[in-house]
Amino acid sequence: MQVRTTQILVNNLYKWGTETMNTKYALPMVLAGSVMLSGCWLDDDDDPITTSVRVLHASSDAPPVNVRVNGDVVVPGADYKQAAVLKPSAGLADIAVDGLLPGGQTATVISADGVSLRSDTSYDVIAVGKLANIEPLILNDTGERESADSVRLRVAHLSPVAQQAVDGPVEVYLTAAGDPLPDEASFSFSFKESVGPIEVPAGEYQIRVAIPGETPTVVYDSGSVPLAAGSDLLVGAVDNTTPETTPDGEGPVNNSPVSLIAVTSDGQVVELFDSNQQAGVRVVHNSSDAPPVAILVDDTVAIPSLAFPNVAPGADTNNYAVIADGSRNLKVSPASSENPLNSAVIDADVVFGQASAKTVIAVNLLDAIEPLVLEDSVRSIATQASLRVVHGAVEAGTVDVFLVPTAEGGAGATVLNAEVNAPTLNDFEFKTNTGYLPVAAGDYVVFITDQDGNELLKTGSVSLSSGGVYTAIARLAPEDEDNTAGLTVLDDFVMPPT
Structure with a gap:
């Protein structure tokens, strides 16, 4: 199995803006999620003096984390690019970050004791670096705004x-949006360095990151970004963990190494x-009973013929075809049809967010064939194998799935031998999927049984590696008389072509 080091974290489209002079400045971006907490932890006064702490998970290969203050969990399960705002009492605090491991275990990855929090200062506490070298980056702001209508920025390089x-x-x-690249940069910085706070007027901006040189090489371009008056933003350049796409089978497109995240106040x-x-x-x-099919995108044939149980353009990690973001119409027609537009057995509109990647599965029998759309991720997490299981076998009905260590479920083992494992x-159920489950690295056997305990599938030994991302889709297995069900495997289960 090949372990890759990229992953995707793409969520719902989010629009953020404020009203200023009867004009709404809307900033369309991808919501990575947030946790809102408030409280006091340093004394029991009825009216304690407080401060403000923004906490950000910016370690791209680290698992979700709990943030503890003085031993108490105040931010549970924050994932990469998620943040929290805390309103603690001023004073001294012990701050720790615990990574969440498979099986419900935790491991402390950051520990900072005796952190001084002042009431006249706001703080940003950022978990930064790859997991092997993760550390806290603490920024503070003691200044006053120069203008209530400005945009206040703290900018940090958080991408190893x-x-x-x-x-x-x-x-x-x-x-300003659309301006040519000027002769001089606004600023430069290295990993873990920051700039600010700085204030700029509200308006339309363009942010570009470049490799220095006689002619700078732009490696990131935001396009036009409206920034709203009164905003107070922590802006971080983080590792871009989204999937790469392959136009016309010509090879991978190299994404920018970074994306930008902005954390509001x-x-x-x-x-x-x-x-x-x-x-x-x-x-x-x-x-299983459908003939080879053609896939059309916005009424243009994209894949002329795809037979059961194959995958196009490919099953290995990052093997995606480019598709324009927005709402796209997907049709599935018999590959033999002379007029695929008028013979579609699937006709569905699917929304693709920028930088998102989806797996579209044609499921069910031919007379009821339908699309099952999955949002994909390829982010490698160093402490776990990320395993997603999809029930795509309508013939099997509702099933139980056992993931048994090979030592317990190997050669000659049966489900009865493995029943000590829940x-x-x-x-x-059919058409459900697990999402990406955290699984300890190791060798496993997969059993699938029906509701009466009858074995439908037993695999050979399957190796799952830390950092790997794996998808298995249950299907009919006509090629294997010993099993009623089979598996179509994707991502790091599949070695890319050489």
Whole structure:
């Protein structure tokens, strides 16, 4: 199995703006999520003196974390690019960050004792760096706003991937939207360095990150970004963990190494991708009695023929076809049809966010064939294998799925021998999927049984590696008389072509 180091974290489209002079400045970005907490932890006074702390998870290969203050969990389960705003009492505090491991275990990855929090200062506490070198980056702001109508920015370089690609500082250009690249950068910084607070007038801006040189090489371009008056933003350049796409089978497109996230003063996290980054799609034929099919995107044939149980453009990680973001119409027609537009057995509109990647699965029998659309992720998490299981076998009905260590479920083992293990997935229904489950690295055997305990599938030993991302789709297995069900495997289960 090949373990890759990229992953995607793409969520719902979010629009953020405020009303100023009867004009709404709307900033469309991708919501990475936020946790809003408030409280006191340093004394029991009825009216304690407080401060403000923004906490941000910016370690791209680290698992979700709990943030503890003086031993108490105040931010549970924050994932990469998620943030929290805390309103603690001023004084001394012990701050710790615990990574969440498979099986419900935790491991402390950051510990900072005796942190002094002043009432006249606001703080940003950022978990930064790859997991092996994770550390806290603490920024503070003691200044007053120069103007209530300005945009106040703190900007930080939080991307170790970019630092590896550029041995030295990068240049950042903040210009009016559409302006050419000026002769001088607005500022430059290296990994873990920050700039600000700085204030700029509200308006339309363009943010570009470049490798220094006689002619700077732009590696990130935000396009036009409206910034609203009164905003107070922490802006971080973080590792871009979204999937790469493959146009016409010509090879991968290299995404920008970074995306930008902006954390608002109330803890909302929004993400800006490079303006040139597109969406991706792959298609799985999982209807056992359907003939080979053609796939059409917006009434143009994209895949002329795909037979059960194959995947196009490919099953390995990052093997996605480019598709324009927005609402796209997908049709599935018999490959033999002379007029695929008028013979579609699936006709569905699917919304693709910028930098998103989806797997579209044709499921059910031919007379009821339908699309099952999955949002994909390829982010590698160093402490776990990320396993997603999809029930795509209508013939199997509701099933139980056992993931059994090979030592217990190997050669000659039966489900009865493995019954000491509770089902990993109990009462698993057709068209449902698990999301990406954290699984300890190791060798496993997969059993699928019906509701009466009859074995439908037993795999050989399957290796799952830390950092790997795996997808398995249950289907009919006509090629294997010993099993009623089979598996179509994707992502790091599949070695890419050489």
